[in-house]
Amino acid sequence: MADLLQNEEVLRLLELSKNGLLFAIWETLYLTVISTFFSYVIGLPLGVITVVGEQGGVLPLPRPVMAVLNFVINILRSVPFLILMVMVIPLSRLILGTSIGTVATIVPLIVAAFPFVARLVEASLREVDSGVVEAALSMGCSPFQVITKVMLPESRPSLISGFTTAFITILSYGAMAGAIGGGGLGSMALNLGYQRRMTIILWVSVVVLVILVQIFQSIGTRASVRLDKRIRAVDRKKKRKSSRTEKAGFQ
Amino acid sequence: MIELKQVSKVFPTEDGDFEALSNIDLTIADGDIFGIVGMSGAGKSTLVRCINLLERPTSGAVYIDGENLMDMSPAQLRQQRRSISMIFQQFNLLMQRTCLKNICFPMEIAGVPKAEAKKRAMEYLEIVGLPDKANAYPAQLSGGQKQRIAIARALASNPKMLLCDEATSALDPTTTRSILKLIKDINQRLGITVVVITHEMAVVEEICTHVAILERGHLVETGTVEEVFSNPKTEAGRRLVFPEGANIDQFPVAGVVRVVFNGGSSYEPLIASLAIDCGVKVNILGADTRNVNGKAFGSMLLGLPQDKNEAVKAMNYLRAQKDVTVEEVPDYHG
Numbered sequence: 128m129a130d131l132l133q134n135e136e137v138l139r140l141l142e143l144s145k146n147g148l149l150f151a152i153w154e155t156l157y158l159t160v161i162s163t164f165f166s167y168v169i170g171l172p173l174g175v176i177t178v179v180g181e182q183g184g185v186l187p188l189p190r191p192v193m194a195v196l197n198f199v200i201n202i203l204r205s206v207p208f209l210i211l212m213v214m215v216i217p218l219s220r221l222i223l224g225t226s227i228g229t230v231a232t233i234v235p236l237i238v239a240a241f242p243f244v245a246r247l248v249e250a251s252l253r254e255v256d257s258g259v260v261e262a263a264l265s266m267g268c269s270p271f272q273v274i275t276k277v278m279l280p281e282s283r284p285s286l287i288s289g290f291t292t293a294f295i296t297i298l299s300y301g302a303m304a305g306a307i308g309g310g311g312l313g314s315m316a317l318n319l320g321y322q323r324r325m326t327i328i329l330w331v332s333v334v335v336l337v338i339l340v341q342i343f344q345s346i347g348t349r350a351s352v353r354l355d356k357r358i359r360a361v362d363r364k365k366k367r368k369s370s371r372t373e374k375a376g377f378q
Numbered sequence: 379m380i381e382l383k384q385v386s387k388v389f390p391t392e393d394g395d396f397e398a399l400s401n402i403d404l405t406i407a408d409g410d411i412f413g414i415v416g417m418s419g420a421g422k423s424t425l426v427r428c429i430n431l432l433e434r435p436t437s438g439a440v441y442i443d444g445e446n447l448m449d450m451s452p453a454q455l456r457q458q459r460r461s462i463s464m465i466f467q468q469f470n471l472l473m474q475r476t477c478l479k480n481i482c483f484p485m486e487i488a489g490v491p492k493a494e495a496k497k498r499a500m501e502y503l504e505i506v507g508l509p510d511k512a513n514a515y516p517a518q519l520s521g522g523q524k525q526r527i528a529i530a531r532a533l534a535s536n537p538k539m540l541l542c543d544e545a546t547s548a549l550d551p552t553t554t555r556s557i558l559k560l561i562k563d564i565n566q567r568l569g570i571t572v573v574v575i576t577h578e579m580a581v582v583e584e585i586c587t588h589v590a591i592l593e594r595g596h597l598v599e600t601g602t603v604e605e606v607f608s609n610p611k612t613e614a615g616r617r618l619v620f621p622e623g624a625n626i627d628q629f630p631v632a633g634v635v636r637v638v639f640n641g642g643s644s645y646e647p648l649i650a651s652l653a654i655d656c657g658v659k660v661n662i663l664g665a666d667t668r669n670v671n672g673k674a675f676g677s678m679l680l681g682l683p684q685d686k687n688e689a690v691k692a693m694n695y696l697r698a699q700k701d702v703t704v705e706e707v708p709d710y711h712g
Contacts, residue, residue, distance in 0.1 A: 262470035265430055266484045266535060267459040269452075276486070280474050356515040357473045 147315065152335060154229050155311035159298045162233050166240035166293065173200065173241070174248025175274055185260065185278075186270040203242040208300050211239050212307050232301065232309035240297050247289035251282040284355035291347025295340050302336060312336050380406040380429055380539065380571070385438035387424055398424045399595045402438070406588070408538075411565050411572040413582035413603070415618055416592035422575045425592060426541050429573065430462045431455060443538075460488055463532035467544035469524040471516040477503070477527045478512040484535040495534075502530035506560060522553035529560060539571045540564070546581060558584050579618050583607070583668055591615050607668065608640040608675055609703050620666075620677055633689055634663065637696060638703040639676040648699065649680075658683060658692045679707065 177196060180188035206214070212235040216226040219234040255278050263277045279286070302313025312332045320329025352358065387399040398421045406412045416422050427433035428440060431447050440447045442462065447455060463484075471480050478499050485495035503509045506526040516524055525545060532540055542561065546554040562585045565572050574586060582589050582603060589606050591599040593614040599606055610616045620636065637648075653659055661681035668675045682689040696704045 256468075256470065258466060258468050258470040259472060261432060262464065262466060263483075263487075265432055265459060265462075265464040265541075266487055267456040268487050269456060272487060276483070277472065281472060283474055356475075357517045 147319075148331065148335070151310065151312045151315045151332070152339075155298065155301060155313070155336075155339070158229055158232060158236070158301045158304075158309070158311055159294065162236035162240060162297050162301065163290075163294050165233070165237045166244045166297065167290075169237070170241035170244025170293075171248050173245040175252065175278070177245060177249045178252040178278070179270065179274060185264070185273045200242040200245055203238065204246070206239075208235075208239050208303055209306065211235055212304060227308040229310035232304035232307070236297060236300055236304065239300060240293065243296065244289075244293050247293055248286065251285035251289050252278050254285050255281045284351045284357075287347060287351040287354065291344060291351070294343055294347070298336070298339065298343070379408055379441075379443055380404075380573070381439075381441040382425075382428065383439040383441065385425075385428055385435045385440065387421075387428060387433060388436045397595055399428065399435070402428075402597050404590060404597060404600065406571060406573060408571050409565070409569055410588050411562065411574060411586045413574045413576060413586035413589040414592055415576055415579060415582055415589060416614075417618075418577055419594075420592045421595045422577070422592055423543055426464075426543050426573060426575045429539075429541060430459050430464065432464075460484065460535045461537050462539045462541060463535060463537035464541040464543065465525065465528045465532050465545045467547045469516070469521075469528045469548075471524055471528060471531070473516050476513050476515055477508070477519070477530075480516070480527055481531045481534050484531060488535060499530070499534060502533050503527075505533065505564075506530045520553075521549050522557060525549065525553075525557050526560065529557075529564070533564065533568070533570075537570060539573065542572065542574045542576075544575055544577070547576070547578070554581070555584070561585060591618060604675075608638060633682045634707040635680050635682060635693065635696070636705050636707050637678045637680060638705075639678075640701045640703065648696075648702070652692060652695055656688075656691050656695050658688045658695075660692060 173196065176188070177193070177200070179185040180193050180196075182190070203211070212232070215235045215238050218238070219231045220226045222234055223231055225231050259281060260273055260277060263273050268276065301309065301311055302316070305311060305314030305317045308314075312335055316329050316332035316336075319325050320327075320332055382402050382404040385399060385402040385404075386397065389396045389398055402425065414422050414425060424433055428435050429442075431440065435448070438448075442458060445458070447458060450458060471477075472483065475483070478496065481499035481502050482492075482495045485498065486492075490498075500509065500512065503512055506529050508523060508526050508530075511519065511523065511527070516527065519527065528545075540561070545561075546557050549557060558581060561572060561574075564570055565585075572585075574581060576582065586603050589601065589603050590597055591606070591610075591612070591614055593612075598612045599610065599615045606615060607619055610619045649660065649662065660683065663679040663681050665676065665678040668677075680692075682692055693704065696702060
C-alpha cells in the first residue's frame with residue numbers, strides 16, 4: 128500500500144481525480160435529491176390511495192381500481208433495478224430527449240423508486256390508530272381533511288423514517304446507474320475504479336458513499352425521533368439508539 | 379331528540395350474516411343522560427355508532443331533532459355530526475398535537491378563525507379542570523387527564539349531544555367517578571343530551587336518568603333508572619342489575635327468592651316480622667343496597683326453609699307486603 132501511494136503515476140491520478148471526486152459527490156447528491164423529490168410527488172399520493180381507497184377506508188374506491196394500482200406497484204417493485212433501467216430507456220428518451228448521462232438516469236430512478244415510496248407511505252399510514260380516524264370522522268371531517276389533518280400528521284415520525292430509507296435507497300440505486308452511463312460516485316467507482324483498475328478510486332468512492340449514507344441516516348433518525356410527540360423527552364435518547372439499528376437494512 | 383326507528387345492522391361474515399342489531403326502537407329526549415347497557419358483544423358500540431352514522435344501519439331510520447340522517451348527503455351528514463360529539467374508551471386524541479391544538483381541532487374543521495378557536499379552547503380546558511396542560515402532549519398525561527382533554531375537544535364544537543362509548547372503562551374507579559361527575563356537570567350546566575354506553579351498572583347508577591338494556595342485538599328493556607333497577611322485567615335486566623353478589627353455598631336451600639325493596643322501607647324488620655308472624659326462619663344469602671338518584675333500593679337473596687309448607691307461607695307473607703317485589707330465583711347456584 129505504501130509503495131502504491133509513492134508511485135508517481137498514482138499520485139498524479141489522485142490529483143486529477145480530486146476535482147473529479149467533488150464533482151461526483153455533487154452529481155450523486157443532486158441526482159438523489161431530484162429523484163427522491165419526484166418519487167414522492169408520485170409515490171406519496173399513491174401510498175395514501177392504497178390505504179384510504181380500500182373497502183372500509185376513508186375514501187373507498189372501486190375494487191378494480193385498487194387491484195390495478197396494487198398490481199402496477201408490485202410489478203414495478205419486482206423488476207430488478209438494473210433491468211428496469213434498460214427497459215425505461217425509451218421513456219427517458221421521450222421525456223428528456225436523451226438516454227445517457229446523469230440527467231437521463233433520473234427517469235429510471237423515479238420509475239424504480241416511486242412504487243417503493245408508495246409502499247413505505249402505505250406502511251406509515253397503516254400505523255395510524257383507526258380510533259383516531261374514527262374520532263375525526265365523528266367530528267365531521269371530510270375524507271380529504273382526515274388525510275391531511277389526521278393521517279399524514281399523525282404518521283409524521285414514521286413518514287420521516289421512511290423518507291430516510293427511500294433517500295438512501297435512491298442514493299445507492301443512483302450509484303448503480305453508473306453502469307449505464309449515469310454520473311456520480313457509482314460511475315466513478317465502476318468506470319475508473321473497476322474498469323481502469325484504479326483500486327484506490329474504487330475504495331475512495333465506496334468510502335464516500337458509506338459516509339454519505341451514515342450522515343443522512345443519522346439526520347433522518349434524529350428528525351424522526353425529535354418530532355415524535357408520543358415519546359417523552361427522557362425516553363428520546365434510548366429510542367434514537369434503537370431506531371438507528373432497526374433501519375440498518377432496507378428492502 | 380334522538381329517535382331510532384326499526385334500526386337493524388347486519389354484518390356479512392364468512393359464516394353467513396351476523397345481525398348485530400335487530401329492529402331497535404329507541405327515543406332519547408333532550409337533556410337526558412341515557413345509559414345503554416349490555417354484556418360485551420351485545421351490540422352497544424354498534425348502536426351508539428348508528429346514532430351518528432359512523433355505522434350505517436342496514437335498515438331503519440335515525441332521526442336527530444326530526445331529521446332523518448339516513449337521507450342526508452355526505453356533506454349534510456358531516457355538518458350534522460358537528461352537533462353530535464363523541465368520546466371513546468381509548469380517548470383517541472391526536473398524539474402529535476398539543477392538548478390545546480387537539481381541542482382546536484373540531485373548530486379548525488368547522489372553519490372557526492384560529493384566534494377565536496384558541497380562546498374558546500382555553501375556556502374548555504378551564505371547564506375540564508386542566509388549564510395548565512394547554513401545551514402538553516397527550517403522551518404526557520394520565521388516562522383520566524386524556525379523557526378530560528377528549529371531553530374538552532368534544533365540547534369544542536358546541537354539540538347538542540355527547541355520545542360516550544365506554545368512556546370510563548379504561549380508567550380506575552376513582553378517576554371513573556370524577557369523569558362521570560364531569561359528564562353529569564356538563565349535562566346540567568350546558569344542557570347537553572348524553573348517551574352513555576357501558577357494561578358497568580355502577581356507571582348507570584351514578585349518572586343516568588334513563589337506561590336501555592341491550593342483549594344480543596335486541597333492546598329488551600327500557601325505562602327510567604328507578605323502574606329498571608327496582609324491578610327488572612327480563613332475565614338480561616336481572617343479570618345486570620343483580621349480578622348474583624352472594625356466593626354462600628353452605629346453606630341447604632330448597633328455594634331461593636329475591637326480595638326487592640322499592641325505596642323507603644327497611645328490610646331488617648321484615649325478616650324479623652316474618653319470623654314472628656309466621657314462625658318461619660329464612661337464610662339471608664346476600665343483601666345489597668343501591669343508591670339510585672338519591673333513593674335507596676335494597677335487594678336481598680333469601681334461602682327458604684326446606685319444608686314446603688313453611689316455604690309457601692313465607693312466600694305468601696312476603697308477597698303481601700307493600701313496596702316489596704318478590705320473585706323466585708330458580709337457577710341459583712350459589
